[in-house]
Amino acid sequence: MSENIKIAVVGSGYVGLVAAVCFAEMGHDVICVDNDERKVAALQGGDSLIHEDSLPELLEKYRNTKVRFMTDLAEATRECEAIFIAVGTPQSEAGDADLSYVEAVACEIARSITSYKVIVEKSTVPVYTNEWVTRSMERNGVARQLFDVVSNPEFLREGTAVSDFLHPDRIVVGADSERAAAVLRRIYLPLTSGDYYERSGSIAGSCNVADPPPLLLTSTKSAEIIKHASNAFLALKISFINAVSNLCEATDANVEQVARGMGLDSRIGPKFLRPGIGYGGSCFPKDVAAFRSVAEQLGIDFNLLTEVEKINGQQKKRFLNKVRSALWTLRGKRIGVLGLAFKGETDDIRESPAIDVVEMLLAEGCSIAAYDPAAIARTQEVLPAASNLRYVTDAYAAAEDADALLILTDWAEFSNLDIDRLNQALRYPIVIDGRNLYDPDTMVKHGFTYLSIGRPAAYPVRDLTAPSAS
Numbered sequence: 292m293s294e295n296i297k298i299a300v301v302g303s304g305y306v307g308l309v310a311a312v313c314f315a316e317m318g319h320d321v322i323c324v325d326n327d328e329r330k331v332a333a334l335q336g337g338d339s340l341i342h343e344d345s346l347p348e349l350l351e352k353y354r355n356t357k358v359r360f361m362t363d364l365a366e367a368t369r370e371c372e373a374i375f376i377a378v379g380t381p382q383s384e385a386g387d388a389d390l391s392y393v394e395a396v397a398c399e400i401a402r403s404i405t406s407y408k409v410i411v412e413k414s415t416v417p418v419y420t421n422e423w424v425t426r427s428m429e430r431n432g433v434a435r436q437l438f439d440v441v442s443n444p445e446f447l448r449e450g451t452a453v454s455d456f457l458h459p460d461r462i463v464v465g466a467d468s469e470r471a472a473a474v475l476r477r478i479y480l481p482l483t484s485g486d487y488y489e490r491s492g493s494i495a496g497s498c499n500v501a502d503p504p505p506l507l508l509t510s511t512k513s514a515e516i517i518k519h520a521s522n523a524f525l526a527l528k529i530s531f532i533n534a535v536s537n538l539c540e541a542t543d544a545n546v547e548q549v550a551r552g553m554g555l556d557s558r559i560g561p562k563f564l565r566p567g568i569g570y571g572g573s574c575f576p577k578d579v580a581a582f583r584s585v586a587e588q589l590g591i592d593f594n595l596l597t598e599v600e601k602i603n604g605q606q607k608k609r610f611l612n613k614v615r616s617a618l619w620t621l622r623g624k625r626i627g628v629l630g631l632a633f634k635g636e637t638d639d640i641r642e643s644p645a646i647d648v649v650e651m652l653l654a655e656g657c658s659i660a661a662y663d664p665a666a667i668a669r670t671q672e673v674l675p676a677a678s679n680l681r682y683v684t685d686a687y688a689a690a691e692d693a694d695a696l697l698i699l700t701d702w703a704e705f706s707n708l709d710i711d712r713l714n715q716a717l718r719y720p721i722v723i724d725g726r727n728l729y730d731p732d733t734m735v736k737h738g739f740t741y742l743s744i745g746r747p748a749a750y751p752v753r754d755l756t757a758p759s760a761s
């Protein structure tokens with residue numbers, strides 16, 4: 292039988308906000324704490340701040356009732372049984388995670404504790420963070436029996452965050468005491484028992500009452516490592532297929548066929564084998580660097596991760612060379628750009644390879660007309676419109692009179708464009724696709740020169756841009 296638990300979530304960023312509304316959706320009472328008063332006011336007023344499926348609906352359903360937003364961590368600590376720390380852990384100069392926000396939260400919790408609390412690391416943190424949080428609580432005078440620190444990493448993806456949270460592949464709980472593990476088991480019971488999936492109006496996804504998510508109980512250190520190792524492994528898969536795509540380009544093989552052939556092996560699996568212009572976002576680049584840094588500090592040779600990063604960086608440069616191979620010189624060329632976000636279905640541009648490519652093209656003297664369904668406002672904050680950079684309102688406007696059109700983000704919208712209309716809008720019918728959204732044969736049939744990743748370049752008959760055979 293599921294019960295209603297009082298939960299505090301500290302930090303209302305991606306992970307914190309999604310966790311807060313999803314815990315409410317599971318039936319719990321949540322206080323979401325943030326020290327940014329403007330953010331708190333916006334959330335209280337119903338502005339979800341990020342572009343995420345189902346989030347506005349859940350926020351509307353629970354805000355100021357089952358999810359209260361406030362700045363007062365002391366009050367939240369007093370009221371709640373479990374306190375999830377979901378503050379940022381940005382990358383420091385040296386590549387490791389900056390844990391000063393986590394430490395500050397731990398110290399503030401320490402000042403307000405009067406009864407037993409479970410403090411849960413939800414942010415992605417390196418191994419040993421748990422011990423440091425414990426130590427800072429003790430240094431601030433909290434008796435050891437008044438708290439436990441648990442690691443409960445989150446595996447949600449941006450764009451599908453709510454359904455990933457409520458339909459996880461697994462729930463990892465790293466707890467070194469049975470008392471703390473029991474609290475986390477109670478919190479996740481609506482999911483692990485399958486109860487949640489039977490409720491009317493529950494958010495749909497891959498789990499159901501017959502197939503609820505497993506809860507894996509581990510040591511705290513193992514849980515911390517599971518999170519970093521999972522992200523690093525996914526990044527490795529992407530770099531691996533990107534390196535394979537380069538090999539395919541050199542041999543006129545087709546990486547889509549190769550990835551399919553590999554992915555049908557159930558030990559490898561088909562996911563995260565999509566080649567492109569490299570991974571980005573707020574997680575993979577930061578987490579691979581942090582994991583590498585942890586290994587270094589522990590004297591472990593994990594150079595594999597350095598290679599993963601190296602391949603990822605090279606992928607953008609290779610893409611620029613591909614543009615050059617189609618356009619010859621770049622100075623003064625007009626380029627249409629589709630996609631600015633680090634991946635489709637999000638407005639997030641953090642570490643976006645698309646933005647890196649745009650910056651490289653501007654540095655080469657190109658002028659750009661860029662379109663993204665959701666990320667233009669955020670991009671303008673870092674790359675304001677200028678004489679050589681225009682933001683336009685749809686894909687066809689980006690193509691208008693351009694020497695070539697580049698696809699940099701895998702928005703679903705970009706896979707369904709009217710390609711004849713694009714062809715007419717472009718000055719030259721050249722598409723350079725960094726996300727392999729189109730079939731080369733179809734593009735050629737519609738008169739395009741079409742370059743993509745790890746697949747043979749496709750030139751229409753009599754295209755003057757094709758290299759001559761002589």
Ligand code: UGA
Nearest residue numbers: 445446447448449563564565567569570571572574633634
């Ligand atoms: C990633 C992980 O997938 C989540 O499990 C994890 O919880 C999250 O980081 C985190 O640590 O918070 P996310 O950053 O939202 O989630 O994005 P992904 O969907 O994993 O994509 C990351 C990058 O890899 C994107 O730039 C995407 O375009 C790229 N990618 C992904 C590829 O280039 N190829 C692929 O096959 C898959």
